Each structure stands twice: as C-alpha cells, then as structure tokens.
Amino acid sequence: MITTCKVVSKIRCRMTDQAISPRESALPDAVAPTRAKATQRQFWLKALLTLLALFLAGGGAWWWFSRSPTALMAITVYGSIDIRQAQLAFNDNDRVSRILVQEGDQVRKGQLLAELDTARLQLNADKAKADVNAAAASIANLEQQIAEQQLVVTKAQADVAADDAALTFSQQQNARYSKLARTGAVAVQDSQQWWADIREKQANVSRDISAVDVARKQIDVLDSSLATANATLAAQQAALSFTRQQLADARLYAPADSTIEDRILEPGDMAGPDSPVLTLDLDNPVYARAYLPEPELGRIRTGMRAYIESDAFPGERFPAWVGFIATTAEFTPKTVETTEVRTELVYRMHVYACNADGRLRLGAPVTVVIPLTGNAPTARGEQPCG
Numbered sequence: 093m094i095t096t097c098k099v100v101s102k103i104r105c106r107m108t109d110q111a112i113s114p115r116e117s118a119l120p121d122a123v124a125p126t127r128a129k130a131t132q133r134q135f136w137l138k139a140l141l142t143l144l145a146l147f148l149a150g151g152g153a154w155w156w157f158s159r160s161p162t163a164l165m166a167i168t169v170y171g172s173i174d175i176r177q178a179q180l181a182f183n184d185n186d187r188v189s190r191i192l193v194q195e196g197d198q199v200r201k202g203q204l205l206a207e208l209d210t211a212r213l214q215l216n217a218d219k220a221k222a223d224v225n226a227a228a229a230s231i232a233n234l235e236q237q238i239a240e241q242q243l244v245v246t247k248a249q250a251d252v253a254a255d256d257a258a259l260t261f262s263q264q265q266n267a268r269y270s271k272l273a274r275t276g277a278v279a280v281q282d283s284q285q286w287w288a289d290i291r292e293k294q295a296n297v298s299r300d301i302s303a304v305d306v307a308r309k310q311i312d313v314l315d316s317s318l319a320t321a322n323a324t325l326a327a328q329q330a331a332l333s334f335t336r337q338q339l340a341d342a343r344l345y346a347p348a349d350s351t352i353e354d355r356i357l358e359p360g361d362m363a364g365p366d367s368p369v370l371t372l373d374l375d376n377p378v379y380a381r382a383y384l385p386e387p388e389l390g391r392i393r394t395g396m397r398a399y400i401e402s403d404a405f406p407g408e409r410f411p412a413w414v415g416f417i418a419t420t421a422e423f424t425p426k427t428v429e430t431t432e433v434r435t436e437l438v439y440r441m442h443v444y445a446c447n448a449d450g451r452l453r454l455g456a457p458v459t460v461v462i463p464l465t466g467n468a469p470t471a472r473g474e475q476p477c478g
Contacts, residue, residue, distance in 0.1 A: 166463045167391065169441070171382030173402075173456045175375050177353070179368035182208055183341040188361050188369065195355055198450075199346040199372075206369055208342035217335035224332050227325035234318040241311045248303035255300055259293035350374050351450075373454070377477050378447045379415060382460045383424055383438035392417065392462060395469030398443050401459040402452065410452065412445035413472060414462065446477040 186208040193205050354371040363369055380400055384392060394417055399409040418440040443460045445452060452458075 165465050166461050167384075167388050169382040169384055169460045169462070171380045171443075171458060171460060173378050173452050173454055173458055174381045174442075175373050175378050175454050178347060178350070178372040178374060180205065180344055180347075180370045180372060181365055181368045182206075182344060182363045183365055184208065184213070184338050185362070185364040186210075186212065186342065188357055188359050188363050190359060191355060191357070191369070193352045193355075193370070195352050197352045199350055199352060201346055201348050203346045204343055205346055205352075206344040208363060210339055210342045213335065213338045213342055217332070217339055220328065220332035220335045223328040224325065227321060227328045231318065231321045231325055234314055234321055238311055238314045238318065241307050241314060244307040245304055245311070248300050248307055252297060252300040252304060255293055255296035259290065259297055344369060346372065348372075348374055349376055375450060375452075375454075376447045377444045378452050378454075379442040379444045380412070380458050380460050382441050382443060382458075384417065384441050386421060386437045386439065389417075389439055391464060392441070393469045395471060396462060396467050397470070398460055398462045400443065400445050400452070401461065402456055404456060405451065409461075410445045410447075412443050412460070413470070413476070414441060415444040415472075416442040444472075444476065448477065 189207045189209045191206045193199060199205065350372040352370060353373045355369075356371065357363055357367065357369045361367075392414060394414050396414045398412040398414055400412045401409055421437040421439055424436060424438050443462075
C-alpha cells in the first residue's frame with residue numbers, strides 16, 4: 093500500500109487509508125449484534141422444543157385417560173370372516189336324475205337335494221329280494237323234512253319197544269313150553285313153535301332199531317343242509333340290505349342348515365363318490381380368521397367369550413367365542429390389516445359366531461374383541477348355535 097501511494101495521487105491514497113482504517117476500527121462493534129441474534133434464535137428454539145414436549149406429554153396423557161374400558165380390559169385383533177364348506181357326492185356310481193336346488197338356495201338339515209337314476213339299483217334290489225325268498229323257502233322245506241324224520245324216529249322207537257315186549261313174551265312162553273315138553277305135558281312141536289316166534293321177534297326188533305338209526309342219520313344230514321341254508325339266507329339278507337342301502341344312497345340330503353354355493357354336476361352327468369355334485373356353505377356358525385400377537389398368547393384360551401364387530405354394522409356386536417388357536421407361530425400375513433408391525437410373530441385363531449340371519453359374509457373384514465376379565469373358557473358342545 094505504501095508503494096501504491098507513491099504512484100497515485102494523494103486523494104487515492106487518502107481513500108485507501110479511509111478504507112482500511114475504518115474496517116479495522118469498526119470490527120469489534122459489529123460482533124455484538126451478531127451474538128445477540130444467535131442468542132435470540134437459541135431462546136426461541138428452546139421455547140419451541142419445550143412447547144412440543146408439553147404438547148406430546150399432554151396428548152399422551154389425554155390418550156391414556158380417555159381410553160375406553162374395552163381397550164383397557166380386552167384384547168383386540170383383526171381378521172376377516174371365513175366359512176366351512178362341504179362337497180356333497182353320491183356314495184354310488186350312476187347318472188344324476190334330478191337336482192332339486194339352485195345356487196344361492198337356503199336349505200335345511202335333512203332336505204332332499206338330488207337323486208340318481210335308480211332303475212339299475214331297483215333291479216338289483218328286486219333280485220336280492222327274490223334270493224331271500226328262495227332261501228327262506230328252502231329253509232322251510234328242510235325244516236319240514238326234519239320234522240317228518242322226527243316222526244319216523246318216534247314211530248321206529250315205538251316199534252322197537254313193542255317188538256321188544258313181544259320178544260320178551262315169546263321168550264317166557266318158550267321157556268314154559270320147553271319145561272312142559274320135557275315132562276310130556278305138551279307136544280314138542282308147541283315148544284318149537286315158540287322158539288321160532290322168538291327168532292321172528294328178534295328180527296323185528298333189529299329192523300326197528302335200524303329204522304331209528306337211519307332216520308337219525310337223515311336228520312343229521314338235514315340239519316347240516318339247514319345250517320347251510322340259514323347261512324345262505326343270511327348272505328341273501330345282507331345282499332338285500334346292501335341293495336336297499338344303495339337305493340337310499342341314490343338320494344342326497346343336506347347334512348346341515350347351509351347355502352348352496354355351486355351346482356357342480358347337472359342331470360345326466362355321471363356321478364360317483366369322487367365326483368362332488370354340490371358345494372354347500374356351512375355359514376352358521378361362521379368364524380373370523382384372526383391373528384393373535386405372541387405376547388398375548390398366554391392370556392387367551394379356547395372357549396373364551398368374544399365379540400365380532402363389522403364395518404357393515406356400525407355400533408353392533410356379534411357374540412362369539414374362541415374356537416381354535418394354532419400351535420405354531422407365523423409372521424402376520426400381508427393381507428391382514430393390523431396396527432402391529434407385520435414382522436412380529438402371531439398365532440392364527442378362529443373366533444366363531446352364530447350367523448342364523450346370514451349377515452356375516454365370507455371375506456368381510458372384522459374386528460375381534462376378547463374380554464380379559466370374567467371370561468372363563470366354556471365348552472360349546474356339538475351344536476353351539478342350537
């Protein structure tokens with residue numbers, strides 16, 4: 093700057109001195125406003141953070157004290173309505189004759205739904221009935237023959253007794269006349285006549301005993317034939333019962349109150365045990381498929397009372413009960429909307445509800461509320477909905 097002042101005019105040097113001199117002398121005075129502004133900003137930042145902390149604390153306190161008793165004393169999970177289904181098929185192979193229901197029909201337990209063509213089955217039943225009648229007639233004939241042989245045995249035994257008595261009398265007479273003949277009181281021919289009579293009576297007794305033996309052997313043969321005939325009759329009766337069961341199986345009945353979802357086969361189609369005819373929705377009860385967080389597993393038991401809430405019926409609760417809790421944990425399915433982190437382990441559960449009016453529909457999203465107090469598990473039995 094000194095060299096420059098020698099070359100330039102005095103005015104320029106004076107201006108240079110003025111530019112340098114004030115800058116060096118004014119610097120300490122300019123620092124004070126800057127520090128004041130920084131201090132002011134820090135004050136407002138601290139005030140803002142304090143207000144934010146107070147707001148969050150107040151909001152948390154309001155949320156805590158404004159929670160409903162249900163939120164405090166119950167577990168809430170989320171899921172959707174599911175139903176059980178039944179695939180109905182005939183228990184025999186034949187053509188479908190009639191289907192008496194349409195898709196969407198409400199049916200009652202025991203209602204006739206469909207029938208097979210029973211012409212072939214009826215012929216089989218008629219033949220089985222004829223076979224039973226023939227076997228019964230054979231048994232009756234054998235029993236009659238046995239009865240006749242019993243009469244033969246009885247008569248032969250009577251003849252044996254009579255001929256044995258006659259033989260005894262002849263033997264007595266022969267002894268008497270033989271004694272008289274030795275003394276000469278009677279002729280020797282008389283004694284010989286009684287001896288011949290004895291031989292005749294002995295022959296009669298032997299003949300009658302043989303007749304008894306023959307009749308008894310014939311009875312034994314008939315008894316064996318009768319046993320075979322009885323076995324044949326039992327087999328024919330079983331065959332008849334089978335054909336009658338086939339006729340009964342040609343009719344398809346609703347196993348429970350339900351809704352027809354699908355007519356899979358139509359009249360004229362070939363049906364069989366592996367070919368379902370109708371699909372039934374067993375929609376009473378229905379169940380909510382929900383997911384229980386792992387930390388809550390120890391507080392819930394099957395049989396506990398619950399409630400199902402649906403957006404379709406705001407303000408209304410459907411009485412329900414916990415029917416199933418899975419034994420294996422899984423990650424929350426992505427299709428289930430919950431307020432928890434989806435990567436947390438959960439247990440699938442089924443919460444059942446009676447649905448006689450059909451308002452809870454398949455796939456409807458629902459909220460499940462399970463009270464934690466005064467909620468002991470209760471067995472529901474075979475017919476929980478009556």
